[in-house]
Amino acid sequence: MHRFSYQKCKNIMNMTKNLVIVESPAKAKTIEGFLGKEYTVRSSFGHVADLNSKKLSVDVENDFEPQYEVSPDKKKLVAELKKMAKAAETVWLASDEDREGEAISWHLFKVLKLTVEQSKRIVFHEITKTAILHAIENPRSIDENLVSAQQARRVLDRLVGYELSPLLWRKVKPSLSAGRVQSVAVRLIVDREEEIKNFTTTSAFRTQAEFQLINGENPQTFTAEYSERFKTFEEAKAFIEKQVGAAFTVNSVEKKPAKKSPAPPFTTSTLQQEASRKMGYSVANTMRIAQKLYESGRITYMRTDSVNLSKLALSSAKNEIEKLYGEEYVKIRRFATKSKGAQEAHEAIRPTYMNNSSIDGAPEEQRLYDLIWKRTIASQMSDAQLERTKVLISSTLAPKDFVASGEVIKFDGFLKVYMEGTDDENGEQSSGILPPVSKDDLLDLLEMRSTERFSKHPPRYTEASLVRKMEELGIGRPSTYAPTISTIQKREYVVKETREGEKRKIQNIVLKNGAIEEKELIENTGSEKAKLFPTDIGVLVNRFLMQYFDDILDYNFTANVEKEFDEIADGKKEWNHIIKEFYGPFHKKVEETQEGSGKFSGERLLGVDPKSGKNVFVKIGRYGSIAQIGDTDSEEKPRFAGLRKNQGLETISLEEALKLFDFPRHLGEFEEKEVSVAIGRFGPYIKHNNLFFSLKKDYSPASVTLDEAILIIGEKREADKKKVIRIYEEDEEVQVLNGRYGAYLVIKKQNYKIPKDVEPANLSLEDCYAISKDPKNMPKKKFARKKK
């Protein structure tokens, strides 16, 4: 339809009639396959323009005008796209159909210097040929209102983050951060810990009996629980004693049909939860593996809040289920999203090809794929049909009934493939199959026991359950769940820890063969696996923000501003009016807090040091929690000591704090140099001749002796000798050493890589100097660390 000149053909690589720009390169590749030769598809790799990260970049005096620039890592890309756009007849802006996607198209329009005539905006929710062709036939223009809504979101987050963070640097500690999303995530964890602290454990006695049919042909036994729980051991004991010699009869049998339905296909959040529950993956790990599956074309896009499946996916799921399990297992369903603020620009996470029930590749990729395949397939399968049975059993010597419940699967349906995991840690077993019993059947009592059961505090969050809560509150987006979880850990507001539990005694009374026995059982309680705990600094920052900015920390803050963003998108409100309403009071509060309040160190007076008569405090210092003897403004300099890893500001006692000052402890002399033991940031260590030797677990810093210290020094010297591959007499500052990652070169305490093609042991001194001069062997630059 259009004839190319010879001139144009020469430049065919850069020359295309139609340039389509999408957000993701993997998507670009797929779509290019759907479109003809006259289309070139490229990716913007997400946003191309943003506010400068060094400055506020919002003109608060001038209607909050944002100052955008091309992101530093996108300069090259933008230049390239610009060139291609200039040569193209039409540029199709095909970023996602959500607030951020609209803004990406708008930024592309601006930075590529496009015209309305030359460009078209298209959208699609699924990557299928039909959807793409349909989109091309129905272009629209950029939705300015939606762009404004994104702008409001961006500016609000910048103002909150870049005004609150510096306030924290001044009032609490440098380099801290606060934001609309991360600060609420921290609050959730701090609040939960508070709930746990205030939780009072109670216990009750649950009584269970094991029965068997008398004279029945079925020897199967089953368990029933007495309908009442006893508050005390005495009550439980009295009850059990009374049951000696009682007769037991089936009082009633009730059967009810029930059904179970499959869970919807995966979104980012539910995938993270299931991978955590079933495989123990961290959210970052899950996303890393999912990204690989996406890039290799195995699954659809992994950052999505939609539970929707394309028609194509539904019909191929149907085929697959029919083929594998039969027609009666098929039930095509459309799920509706429940989460707040979902924008549904993509499909749910599903296999690209439903007929691939398994894939090759790394084991972790296979496992995650298997999970996704099963979940997707199961979501289109029939309900499981169950029969629930409730049997009431009466005792001639008890006022109430025993209850046995059972569940039988009549038709497995989706359960054939997949069962959603649970966060329930109580591990209550689901009731199994009951033997066939009928009313008035007589039962033999085999055993009865009443066991003490303790109530459980609300569970601490895992990474994945925190994501679920955030999604529920509408805080954060699929693309930010994993990064946010990592930020609050990097800032040391929270730590992910596995803690050993404690042993607890539980009382137990057993009636068997007419005899009663009292037993004390031991159970493990309070153990936690990969749970999120708040740190001192997390608690302190949360308290600071709650005191001065409780409106932003409100669990509904995001949900409320989202409503306003929606009104902007609908053209009902101006974006900068919304920002102005917020910023006025907010900024005033920032200034008041800046000037009004002093340092917020969480200082707590523990008491008086009996030795010196001075006050003992704990507080947050530059590097974490510290104890202090003596007042800060006193003549004499106060003494400091860091708290141990397992000690907290809130919980440490005066005695424990004073013990911290027992270090450094002088042990004596060795080789005419002093030997001392102390405790640093990374645990206890021996210091000798300005060298440090970490103290292994088998020694305690409080009791280690000079002789033991000398032994440790000797061992370390031996180990260091083995580390040395080569030293040079001519220049003692040059060493070739053996490290964790193989041989490396050290010159004047500076490390260098050794090129792979040389044998480290054969390096001459000149070789070493040459290596050190080559810039490609330079160590990677670390974040500029403060020098003292």
Added chain:
DNA sequence: CAGTGAGCGAGCTTCCGCTTGACTT
């Protein structure tokens, strides 16, 4: 990785949301 912590007051830190690579001292 480094074994401190206030103070001198340079210059640094920071948000959320969209996308991948480039790194493996």
